[in-house]
Amino acid sequence: MPRYLDRDRLALLAAVVAPLAVAGVLVPFRTHFANANVALVMVVVVVAVAANGHRVAGALAALSATVWFDFFFTKPYEHFSITRSADIQMAVLLLLVGLSVSQIAARARRLQVIAITDAGYLAQIHDTAELARSSASPDRVVDRVKAQLTDLLGLRGCRFEFGSLLGHPPRLERDGTVSVGARSWDVDRRGLPTEEVEVRVYRGDHFYGRFMLDPTPGSMPSLQARLVAVTLADQVGSAFEQAER
Template sequence: MPRFLNRDLVAVAAALVVPLAVAAMILPFRAGFSNTNTALVLVVIVVAVAAAGNRVAGALAAVSAAVWFDFFFTQPYQRFTITKAADIQTAVLLLVVGLVTSQLAAWARRLKVIAITDADYLSRVHGIAALAQTARSPSTVINQVQDQLTELLHLRGCRFEYGTLLGHPPRLEQDGTVTVNRRHWDVERRGLPDREIELRAFGNGRFYGRFMLQPTPGTVPPLQARLVAVTMADQVGHTLDVAAAHGGRR
């Protein structure tokens, strides 16, 4: 099970359990603890759960917090009923603020993941470009790109074919989309096709070869990853073009 899926499942469980546990901890001090302060404590719990998990966990935590606030801290106690107008307002505000802040916390977490991912993509592209400048042979760059593509797209395997265009396999296009029999393939919904996909390498408008990608069933590499893959293939095409200008492949 992927690490992020595990994390989200734990966050959902925490969304259901932690607000109840915190409410139970505050309960002995109910007489000297205002309902406003109790609501603020529960909002903090909601934000923490959302930041650790996702929007679903944050929303569940907000609902859970509002329910247990009603049950333990509004009269009549131990009943899901509120009689005081002030308590109704506090409970509603707790739910609304909890929902809003949980969404913001989850959004902030997503932005952090995207930033880290983008930095990783940039590092990969920079590494291949630097290698292309220093490598003595295009094969060195090709081998490194094969490894990078395998990791980046979660492939079972990857190989490079020089100059051949045999067959009509699915293709990873320059814009990051995938076509099968010249028709658009919905990667986000269906994942990569369950057969080899070609990624062509061009240099100065000339076709030099293609990477044959062997997808792992069920994987859905994001568009950014696919665009990075295309960029790496272009770098290989450029490297082969430079080598050809200096007397052929080395």
Template sequence: MPRHLEKDALTLVVALLAPPVLSVLLVPFRGTFRTVDVALVLVVIVVAVAVYGRRLAGVLAALSAAAWFDFFFTQPYGRFTIAKTSDIATTVLLLAVALVVSQLAARARRLEVVAVTDAEHLSRIHRTAELAQSSRSPAVVVDHVREQLIALLGLRGCRFEYGSLLGHPARLERDGTVVVGRKHWDVDRNGLPAQEIELRTFANGHYYGRFMLRPVAGTIPSPQARLVAVILADQAGRALDTARPTHENA
């Protein structure tokens, strides 16, 4: 078998087996760790597989991690069912973050893959996901995300614009990079540009609006923080998407 095929086969095996093996090792500490901390550990495993393997390996690792997290760490234990709403949110979050990272790894092999492996960041995403699931008002979720973005990126301010795109401001892309005009802006070297930056909000293929970020010029938010900002904007998009049929039928 060619060497690259051996590597692909190995990463697929690791993608399937590493999450359940790690989960079994963590079961004795189930009463010690919070479920969000276990999810964080499993995300790290998915990141490792996604960086080393191909797209399929990353996807399989994400699915395997979410499935075994459900089986071992959500009640009722030992079954592929979830009783608590908060555990549903954590499981969905684990799968979403893991899939995002695996896709970034597949699309950008020459770039350093950004992984959400910071407990504070993961907790921020988890709280927002819970709010997006429980709140009946998408405006509440949008306002929550706006406040989170200000704190996360060290902004002077932030507002949300519904509807059509206007103008050509700088843009925070899906992979956490910033584009000014048609050129990539080196945030890690130059900091955020001294102009408003748009962060677009999508869900299920629909565009709902954009967060207009007002940065402090020269601020250098980490690649992790920028990726978390994109995920938070997606949570706002999901809240708006859930409310869309209600608005359309009114």
């Protein structure tokens, strides 16, 4: 957990400091730069913070960029006041654009499809896919994937429910995120939920069942590990489909 806390603190620190630092670099040249160009540079800083942090850091960076744009680049300089309507519009646009792109950048970072390059992950996926194609019994694939998920996600246990959808437990989605009801659960900051988490098994539109994950308290599997987990669960759907032919 400290590793994630340190990263989040660094992102928040960068959100406050980075726009100020960039503004300080540009101040000596403010008479040679149009304020629109300065605002674009600030937006780039906001995107950089959001892409490497999270939504809160991105929003804070957008606010910080707007404040220092006002302080250093609108007249009267070095005052938190704006007298010209054009500068007011520019500051408001900077804030709105900064907030928007920070949300987009943070979401893109969260939902990006990570290339699975770890040799161990690739070997697990390959071996399970081969078993799904060759085995006459989907149960063998289910048992294999249960063991893999337990090890991969650091679980206390894992079971499989055939063709049932009882209750509304937290769910590991196909993009590696975890949802609790209608809300997104921040695994990177909070770890997996303490209650069982489902991973649904489909093949096309056909629902076969779900894995029920019993997380170890404090377990924080990476996004890459969660994507691998979903990929492994997909092989179970493939095994069921193969058995029906």
